[in-house]
Amino acid sequence: MASLIGVSSIYQIPTLELYQRPNAASTSSVRLQSLDSKSHFNNLLRAHRHSSGPPFKTGLKPTPTFLPSAVATPNSSLLSQEAFKGLARDFDQNDIEFQPAGPTNTDELDISKLDLPSRLVDSLQSRGITHLFPIQRAVFVPALEGRDIIARAKTGTGKTLAFGIPIIKGLTEDEQEPSLRRSGRLPRVLVLAPTRELAKQVEKEIKESAPYLNTVCVYGGVSYVSQQSALSRGVDVVVGTPGRIIDLINGNSLKLNEVQYLVLDEADQMLAVGFEEDVEVILENLPSQRQSMLFSATMPAWVKKLARKYLNNPLTIDLVGDEEEKLAEGIKLYAIAATATSKRSILSDLVTVYAKGGKTIVFTQTKRDADEVSLALTNSIASEALHGDISQHQRERTLNGFRQGKFTVLVATDVAARGLDIPNVDLIIHYELPNDPETFVHRSGRTGRAGKHGTAILLYTSSQRRTVRSLERDVGCKFEFVSPPAMEEVLESSAQQVVATLTGVHPESVQFFTPTAQKLIEEQGTSALAAALAQLSGFSRPPSSRSLITHEQGWTTLQLIRDSDNTRYFSARSVTGFLSDVFSSAADEVGKIHIIADERVQGAVFDLPEEIAKELLNKDIPPGNTISKITKALHVTLYWQLPPLQDDGPPSDFYGRFSDRERSNRRGSTSRGGFTSRGGFASRGGSTSRDRRGFKTSRGWEGEDSDDDDFSDRSSRRGGRNFKTGGNSWSRASGKSSGDDWLIGGRRSSRPSSSDRFGGACFNCGESGHRASDCPSTSNRRSFF
Numbered sequence: 038m039a040s041l042i043g044v045s046s047i048y049q050i051p052t053l054e055l056y057q058r059p060n061a062a063s064t065s066s067v068r069l070q071s072l073d074s075k076s077h078f079n080n081l082l083r084a085h086r087h088s089s090g091p092p093f094k095t096g097l098k099p100t101p102t103f104l105p106s107a108v109a110t111p112n113s114s115l116l117s118q119e120a121f122k123g124l125a126r127d128f129d130q131n132d133i134e135f136q137p138a139g140p141t142n143t144d145e146l147d148i149s150k151l152d153l154p155s156r157l158v159d160s161l162q163s164r165g166i167t168h169l170f171p172i173q174r175a176v177f178v179p180a181l182e183g184r185d186i187i188a189r190a191k192t193g194t195g196k197t198l199a200f201g202i203p204i205i206k207g208l209t210e211d212e213q214e215p216s217l218r219r220s221g222r223l224p225r226v227l228v229l230a231p232t233r234e235l236a237k238q239v240e241k242e243i244k245e246s247a248p249y250l251n252t253v254c255v256y257g258g259v260s261y262v263s264q265q266s267a268l269s270r271g272v273d274v275v276v277g278t279p280g281r282i283i284d285l286i287n288g289n290s291l292k293l294n295e296v297q298y299l300v301l302d303e304a305d306q307m308l309a310v311g312f313e314e315d316v317e318v319i320l321e322n323l324p325s326q327r328q329s330m331l332f333s334a335t336m337p338a339w340v341k342k343l344a345r346k347y348l349n350n351p352l353t354i355d356l357v358g359d360e361e362e363k364l365a366e367g368i369k370l371y372a373i374a375a376t377a378t379s380k381r382s383i384l385s386d387l388v389t390v391y392a393k394g395g396k397t398i399v400f401t402q403t404k405r406d407a408d409e410v411s412l413a414l415t416n417s418i419a420s421e422a423l424h425g426d427i428s429q430h431q432r433e434r435t436l437n438g439f440r441q442g443k444f445t446v447l448v449a450t451d452v453a454a455r456g457l458d459i460p461n462v463d464l465i466i467h468y469e470l471p472n473d474p475e476t477f478v479h480r481s482g483r484t485g486r487a488g489k490h491g492t493a494i495l496l497y498t499s500s501q502r503r504t505v506r507s508l509e510r511d512v513g514c515k516f517e518f519v520s521p522p523a524m525e526e527v528l529e530s531s532a533q534q535v536v537a538t539l540t541g542v543h544p545e546s547v548q549f550f551t552p553t554a555q556k557l558i559e560e561q562g563t564s565a566l567a568a569a570l571a572q573l574s575g576f577s578r579p580p581s582s583r584s585l586i587t588h589e590q591g592w593t594t595l596q597l598i599r600d601s602d603n604t605r606y607f608s609a610r611s612v613t614g615f616l617s618d619v620f621s622s623a624a625d626e627v628g629k630i631h632i633i634a635d636e637r638v639q640g641a642v643f644d645l646p647e648e649i650a651k652e653l654l655n656k657d658i659p660p661g662n663t664i665s666k667i668t669k670a671l672h673v674t675l676y677w678q679l680p681p682l683q684d685d686g687p688p689s690d691f692y693g694r695f696s697d698r699e700r701s702n703r704r705g706s707t708s709r710g711g712f713t714s715r716g717g718f719a720s721r722g723g724s725t726s727r728d729r730r731g732f733k734t735s736r737g738w739e740g741e742d743s744d745d746d747d748f749s750d751r752s753s754r755r756g757g758r759n760f761k762t763g764g765n766s767w768s769r770a771s772g773k774s775s776g777d778d779w780l781i782g783g784r785r786s787s788r789p790s791s792s793d794r795f796g797g798a799c800f801n802c803g804e805s806g807h808r809a810s811d812c813p814s815t816s817n818r819r820s821f822f
């Protein structure tokens with residue numbers, strides 16, 4: 038009988054009291070709190086074995102209610118809890134729940150006390166890994182017992198070593214056997230990963246933990262030769278993406294008949310990127326005597342089917358369970374309203390203020406947007422794009438450069454960044470809304486890894502406000518809704534970052550500059566140093582002002598208040614009438630106008646070009662009116678709240694639109710030729726690898742894949758295709774939206790024509806309706822950052 042294990046408190050699993058279920062025949066308990074270290078591992082094992090009849094349950098919670106009480110919405114991650122629960126029922130599992138009991142006894146998680154091979158302990162310790170993380174602790178004993186396992190845990194919590202440590206322990210002990218050290222030996226471990234980056238990462242983690250084992254990583258997009266020769270030399274662990282593994286099997290370079298351990302990492306992503314048939318073909322051809330472990334964030338029907346068909350009475354370990362919050366602790370979430378145009382201008386400010394010089398990953402929906410955002414950012418912050426149209430070699434260089442801090446902002450599509458373990462990413466920016474809650478969790482999970490802190494910012498347009506609320510419900514998280522950083526905050530953060538860089542200046546260099554510095558200070562005092570800091574920060578000229586309504590540069594937001602004894606109706610026309618009377622140029626140039634929501638106040642906020650605003654503020658105005666400049670949204674006046682912003686972008690919100698069924702249907706149209714039946718390697722023949730590539734013919738701007746089978750930006754392609762649809766539909770809607778702006782102030786000179794396909798604004802010239810790559814005025818390029 039299998040069991041369901043849940044943990045409600047990640048990073049706090051230290052000392053466990055394991056009780057048999059209250060309804061079990063025996064109520065004896067095994068207390069692990071004060072075990073002496075030597076016998077610790079054996080006791081853990083014994084405790085688990087003794088439980089093999091009725092499973093354990095901890096005693097702290099009366100009865101675990103594993104089913105979420107909340108109602109799941111389609112595509113909700115809550116569905117996955119149901120699925121996990123359902124799966125447990127399918128396997129006739131009973132509940133086990135681990136709860137922290139009493140103070141942390143870190144000894145019990147100490148890897149030096151777990152009877153692990155000393156070589157493994159040494160290499161783990163040299164990497165700073167001294168104690169098991171909760172998922173590793175939960176998987177450890179059942180894995181050593183040879184149980185098949187289905188597991189999920191939050192992002193960045195150490196799932197790789199959860200299967201890695203027990204498998205390496207098994208392999209290391211077997212190593213005494215001479216036949217297992219011979220050259221040309223066949224792999225005993227197969228790890229399947231959905232993307233090549235994840236495969237490489239898993240391989241790295243295993244290699245660094247057990248450098249004495251031969252680990253080979255195989256994935257598409259690179260030559261077969263080096264992978265084939267590594268396999269022919271003899272190998273213990275093969276980590277790879279399904280497509281390339283099948284190709285290598287077909288080419289007789291990879292033989293799986295001695296595989297003892299199978300790991301399916303991110304199984305749900307196999308489905309998302311279209312590998313389900315390949316995975317099944319591989320599983321069909323593995324020896325039936327093996328141990329299988331499946332890690333998956335969600336349990337779509339296909340993963341459940343896999344588990345039923347290919348796993349043997351698996352133990353389900355769920356460290357997410359009915360915990361509402363699906364994100365790792367330590368990730369602070371902000372949501373910022375922006376328009377498609379203003380996103381572009383606030384992006385570098387967000388990086389400056391929230392990453393504070395650390396690493397940032399910006400997520401876009403399409404490859405093309407990743408390129409354009411990265412290009413635009415590069416004017417102010419070193420940045421590179423990562424997506425499926427970039428060659429494998431360049432991707433590796435990009436990732437290494439990012440890891441090493443050669444540049445600090447990576448702009449990536451979803452699949453590109455899935456599962457990436459880059460230490461110390463400080464900030465995640467969801468430049469566009471994710472398509473589903475899982476994507477949000479995975480994107481955000483690139484920060485706050487291994488117990489560290491991080492920040493994730495979601496940019497949304499006013500039409501996406503409800504989606505943001507749905508996201509909160511689905512993920513079980515809470516955003517803090519904030520305004521984009523005010524210019525003062527940007528300057529302050531820039532100054533701090535510049536000050537931090539000063540510590541890197543070599544003392545000998547400092548000596549050369551000291552006499553001049555002394556002279557400057559004598560002549561100008563601290564303003565000399567301030568000038569130097571401003572220059573270093575890139576603010577040798579004062580930053581241009583920015584609208585608090587649209588966040589566009591070059592605009593100033595003003596507030597007009599009319600005395601409350603004036604009984605005339607106050608409207609946008611009142612503002613333009615007032616401006617015509619005082620300063621006609623202002624009336625001609627006025628941008629957005631919003632009436633203050635508070636009925637007790639007669640007034641409005643509105644945008645004017647910076648210079649015109651300055652002039653207006655110097656004019657005499659009729660009595661009974663007050664005009665002032667607003668410098669900070671929401672904090673400026675007690676009664677004014679920034680009204681909802683009019684969206685000037687495409688309704689590119691595909692959140693929750695794609696059920697698994699839809700996903701596979703969509704994929705159906707581009708499914709791989711020759712793979713309709715599980716059947717086998719033989720049916721694919723030698724040319725299948727070419728066939729596999731053959732289906733990817735389109736290289737359209739929507740983000741269609743190139744030869745990128747394993748890395749597979751298929752979801753990005755999906756996003757791209759729909760983005761285009763969104764663009765089309767927005768083109769129609771935008772006539773209205775832009776028309777309104779145009780009517781109010783005439784600021785938007787170019788109303789998008791009905792033939793416009795792209796709804797956002799160009800990164801080059803700032804005009805809406807075309808992309809930077811289609812910009813008619815590339816020679817006239819201007820920087821927005």
Ligand SMILES: Nc1ncnc2c1ncn2[C@@H]1O[C@H](COP(=O)(O)OP(=O)(O)OP(=O)(O)O)[C@@H](O)[C@H]1O
Nearest residue numbers: 166168169170192193194195196197198456458487
């Ligand atoms: N016990 C440990 N102590 C310290 N660091 C650890 C431990 N286990 C894993 N790590 C480190 O934590 C980081 C995250 O681990 P890993 O990539 O396996 O997480 P994950 O759960 O697979 O994440 P994701 O779901 O995002 O793929 C890695 O850098 C890994 O080396």
